[in-house]
Amino acid sequence: MFTSMLEGNMKPYRQNGFDPKNEPGSAKHHNDQKATNVFAQKHNVSRTKRGEVLGSRGGFRGCTIWFTGLSGAGKTTISFALEEYLVARGIPAYGLDGDNVRTGLNKNLGFAPEDREENIRRVAEVGKLFADSGVVALCSFVSPYNNDRELARQLHKSVGLPFFEIHVATSLEECEKRDVKGLYKKARAGIIKGFTGIDQPYEIPVNPEVTINTENRTVDDCVQQIVEILQENDIVPRSAVEKVIDLTVSEANLPKAIEEAEKLPSVEITKLDCQWLQVLGEGWATPLTGFMREREYLQCQHFNCLLDDGVTNQSVPIVLPISTEDKEKLAGCKQFTLRYNGVAKAIIRDPEFYEHRKEERCARQFGMFNDGHPYIKMINDSGDWLVGGDVDVLGRILWNDGLDQYRLTPNQLRAQFREMHADAVFAFQLRNPVHNGHALLMNDCKRQLVERGFKKPVLLLHPLGGWTKDDDVPLSVRMEQHKAIMDEGVLDPESTVLAIFPSPMMYAGPTEVQWHAKARMSTGANFYIVGRDPAGMPHPDPPKRDIYEPTHGGKVLRMAPGLTQLEIIPFKVAAYDMKAKAMAFFDPHRKEDFDFISGTRMRGLARSGELPPDGFMAPKAWTVLANYYQSLTAK
Numbered sequence: 001m002f003t004s005m006l007e008g009n010m011k012p013y014r015q016n017g018f019d020p021k022n023e024p025g026s027a028k029h030h031n032d033q034k035a036t037n038v039f040a041q042k043h044n045v046s047r048t049k050r051g052e053v054l055g056s057r058g059g060f061r062g063c064t065i066w067f068t069g070l071s072g073a074g075k076t077t078i079s080f081a082l083e084e085y086l087v088a089r090g091i092p093a094y095g096l097d098g099d100n101v102r103t104g105l106n107k108n109l110g111f112a113p114e115d116r117e118e119n120i121r122r123v124a125e126v127g128k129l130f131a132d133s134g135v136v137a138l139c140s141f142v143s144p145y146n147n148d149r150e151l152a153r154q155l156h157k158s159v160g161l162p163f164f165e166i167h168v169a170t171s172l173e174e175c176e177k178r179d180v181k182g183l184y185k186k187a188r189a190g191i192i193k194g195f196t197g198i199d200q201p202y203e204i205p206v207n208p209e210v211t212i213n214t215e216n217r218t219v220d221d222c223v224q225q226i227v228e229i230l231q232e233n234d235i236v237p238r239s240a241v242e243k244v245i246d247l248t249v250s251e252a253n254l255p256k257a258i259e260e261a262e263k264l265p266s267v268e269i270t271k272l273d274c275q276w277l278q279v280l281g282e283g284w285a286t287p288l289t290g291f292m293r294e295r296e297y298l299q300c301q302h303f304n305c306l307l308d309d310g311v312t313n314q315s316v317p318i319v320l321p322i323s324t325e326d327k328e329k330l331a332g333c334k335q336f337t338l339r340y341n342g343v344a345k346a347i348i349r350d351p352e353f354y355e356h357r358k359e360e361r362c363a364r365q366f367g368m369f370n371d372g373h374p375y376i377k378m379i380n381d382s383g384d385w386l387v388g389g390d391v392d393v394l395g396r397i398l399w400n401d402g403l404d405q406y407r408l409t410p411n412q413l414r415a416q417f418r419e420m421h422a423d424a425v426f427a428f429q430l431r432n433p434v435h436n437g438h439a440l441l442m443n444d445c446k447r448q449l450v451e452r453g454f455k456k457p458v459l460l461l462h463p464l465g466g467w468t469k470d471d472d473v474p475l476s477v478r479m480e481q482h483k484a485i486m487d488e489g490v491l492d493p494e495s496t497v498l499a500i501f502p503s504p505m506m507y508a509g510p511t512e513v514q515w516h517a518k519a520r521m522s523t524g525a526n527f528y529i530v531g532r533d534p535a536g537m538p539h540p541d542p543p544k545r546d547i548y549e550p551t552h553g554g555k556v557l558r559m560a561p562g563l564t565q566l567e568i569i570p571f572k573v574a575a576y577d578m579k580a581k582a583m584a585f586f587d588p589h590r591k592e593d594f595d596f597i598s599g600t601r602m603r604g605l606a607r608s609g610e611l612p613p614d615g616f617m618a619p620k621a622w623t624v625l626a627n628y629y630q631s632l633t634a635k
Contacts, residue, residue: 061091061235064127064137064156065226068149068205069168070197071183072175074214074222075140078168081219082226083138088565089240090311093136096123111194117148124152131161136235144202162235165208166226172197174215218418220524237310239562244283244410244522247290248393258394261344266337267326272378274340274397275466276318278502281346281393282409284519287312291320293388294354301364304514305561313562315514316365316506319356320348321382327353330387344394351389356382366508368547372540374469375506403479407465408499410522416497417524422458424449426527426569427520429513429534431464431505432599433473433481433625435617436583437574438531439490444585445529445569446495459496460525461486464516466504469537475500477628484621507537509548510556517557521566529569530554582615607633 065082067075079095086093102109106122109115120143130137143149149165156163175197176184187195194200205211210229212222228243230236249257269277279285287309292300297317299307304315320338322330330336330351338346362369362376371377398404408416417425426445430438442459449457461482465475473481479500486493503519506512512535517528533550557568575594577584586594597616605612606629612622 059237060134061136062131062134063162063164063230063235064124064131064139064152065164065166065230066127066143066149066152067138067140067166067168068143068208069170070172070175070202071142071195072178072180073168073170074212074219075142075168077219078166078212078214078222078226079138079140082223083136085223085227085565086136086236086240089236090564091136091236091240092134093138094130095138095140096127096130098141101126120148121151124155127152128155128159128161131156132159142196142202144196144200146203146206149205162233164210164226164229164233165205167205167208167211168214169204169211170214238287239306239310239312242521242524243286244414245286245289246283246409246411247281247391248396254395257347257392258344261337261347261394264335264337264347265330265333266339266344267322267330268342269320269338269340269345270382271340272467272504273320273338274345275502275504276320277338277340277346277391277393278397279466279519280318280391281397282502284410284501284503284522285314285318286410286522288314288318290348290391291388292318292386293352294386296388297354297386301361304511311562313514313518313560315511315518315560316508317361319386319388321356321379322353322385322387323383324385326383327385327387335389345397346394347392348387348389349392351387353385353387356384356386358382365506365511366547367511370540373507373537373547375504375508401476403465403476403500406479406498406500407502408497410524413460413497413499413523417458420458420495420497421456424454424457424527425460425523425525426457426529427460427462427523427525428529429462429464429501429516429520430531431468431472431478433478433617434461434485434490434621435597435602436490436615437576439485440574440583440585441529441531441572442491444572445527446492448569449527457495457527459491460520460523461491461496461498462501462520464505465500465502468505469507472505473625473628477624481621481624484624485618488618488620490618490621505535507535507547509534509536510552511535513553513557514560514563517560517563517566517568521563526565527567527569528557529571530557531571532573576613576616578613580615581613603629606630 067079069075076097079097083093083095101123105126106119109119120141123139123141127137127139153163153165179185183192183195184198186192187198196202210226212225214222224242227236227241231238231241280288280290287306288296296306297319299305300314300317304313306312306314333351335347335349336351337344338348358379359369362379366373366376369376371380426449428442446457446459463475463478463482482498485491486496486498501519513530516535520528530553533546533548534553536546536548536550536553539545539547554568554570557563573586574583575586575596577593578595579593595613597612602612606626609626609630
């Protein structure tokens with residue numbers, strides 16, 4: 001699981017009372033101040049000022065994270081993974097590794113005890129400079145002695161810089177099993193003398209900030225353990241932590257919460273509101289802790305992001321409209337209950353009421369204000385006020401439609417990906433039936449990931465399961481059709497997870513596609529396939545045209561703030577290759593061989609009972625679709 005850049009950590013015995021620290025030329029003398037008439041100079045630029053301009057996340061974040069452990073424990077692997085993680089989130093970081101440092105800065109040092117102590121002292125000083133510049137310094141060194149590590153800590157403490165000791169506590173047995181460079185084998189054979197853990201001691205840290213056991217854990221899990229400590233110490237913002245904020249009341253506390261809800265004033269919410277409540281409750285909109293208050297709403301509307309604790313992409317407002325009558329009824333309430341069909345679903349705490357400026361909201365979110373757009377009409381018909389506040393969801397929201405087993409939460413999906421040993425997750429958002437062109441794109445994405453070195457890429461086939469407009473194929477039919485695609489092996493069922501994304505559809509084009517991508521990040525997905533005209537629809541007014549330019553969704557995703565850690569896989573145009581009798585990527589050099597089968601034409605074939613060309617869609621999946629459209633004709 002871990003491949004560590006092993007350090008040549010050969011340390012001779014201290015024998016017969018010999019202490020190199022007391023000998024001439026020893027580390028003791030390395031540490032002496034030899035230069036005279038040297039005065040520390042104060043910078044004109046403060047750490048606070050430096051933090052404002054360094055990286056894309058405001059605030060000074062300089063610190064040193066010191067990884068210690070046996071050779072092969074996984075120090076460098078975790079360190080470099082953490083470096084990649086932080087940089088992807090706009091936080092500057094740099095990894096200092098034992099081997100790398102010894103080929104440059106410390107190439108004049110050997111492995112005698114005094115040289116090894118000087119090696120650690122120099123690295124600690126370099127780490128301190130990096131940290132003072134506002135960079136997160138990541139130092140990966142065996143550093144087997146507590147005194148050496150304490151020296152590094154005190155160097156930082158003396159100038160007010162945070163220092164975190166991370167003990168990568170992989171057992172000797174596991175390190176020997178890994179033995180990436182064959183050093184343990186040589187040490188056991190007596191070829192290498194004074195090897196830490198074999199014939200030299202390793203002093204276990206007395207009080208490290210984090211202890212990590214890497215055995216039977218992924219690198220990502222280990223990284224998150226460190227990131228959470230950094231967030232608790234205000235080194236990284238909340239938005240840098242991938243921990244999902246699930247707002248659902250625990251089973252143990254649910255009876256008491258329901259009892260409280262039944263005694264509170266309450267308002268009835270719509271099915272659409274309940275779907276958004278489910279989105280919040282399951283953590284898809286992390287770090288939101290409830291329906292947006294006005295400050296969050298304004299950030300979302302004007303910047304497509306939440307800004308208070310780092311930059312988190314949140315391109316669509318998740319708000320709760322209420323009527324003037326309900327607002328007046330709830331005036332002065334510190335908390336109240338949300339009911340759907342009379343059943344208590346959640347408690348809102350510390351509510352904040354503010355004006356629902358519908359035209360402005362729609363103009364910013366959709367780029368238009370037209371009742372012919374179905375979601376805009378729902379906004380126009382909703383309450384004149386918005387209420388925000390923290391939410392406690394009273395148990396998992398279920399719809400009892402035979403599909404709840406597919407409604408996996410972000411945490412459930414993360415667990416399933418771990419069970420599948422996925423080293424990459426690529427997500428595909430859809431609200432339409434899958435034809436073989438879609439499958440071609442998904443399978444090609446998997447091929448690309450394998451070629452890049454991933455061993456077990458897993459596809460998250462993730463149809464949208466909330467509200468959709470009336471002429472879209474219903475969720476139940478789509479799920480049956482998707483299942484048929486997998487049953488026929490068009491998509492590999494062993495490396496595909498079919499689940500429902502509970503969000504309503506808004507048809508807000510490039511603005512909404514950012515939400516679709518951001519929400520999938522909560523599942524651990526690190527690749528996202530974007531299609532043509534994602535979240536688009538035809539313009540409600542003549543002449544016939546689309547509301548949004550079809551390529552803008554993909555272009556915007558590649559530029560969107562807060563999504564840099566998600567790699568966007570571009571959409572390739574697929575069409576029916578009449579020569580190959582299969583869906584294929586369009587080749588403009590032989591365009592006469594390709595047939596573009598539109599959605600309108602596909603629906604016409606299905607209604608009339610005609611079959612599409614061989615290779616357009618799996619037969620079992622086509623039967624599901626044809627039966628649905630023919631049932632509409634019969635009505």
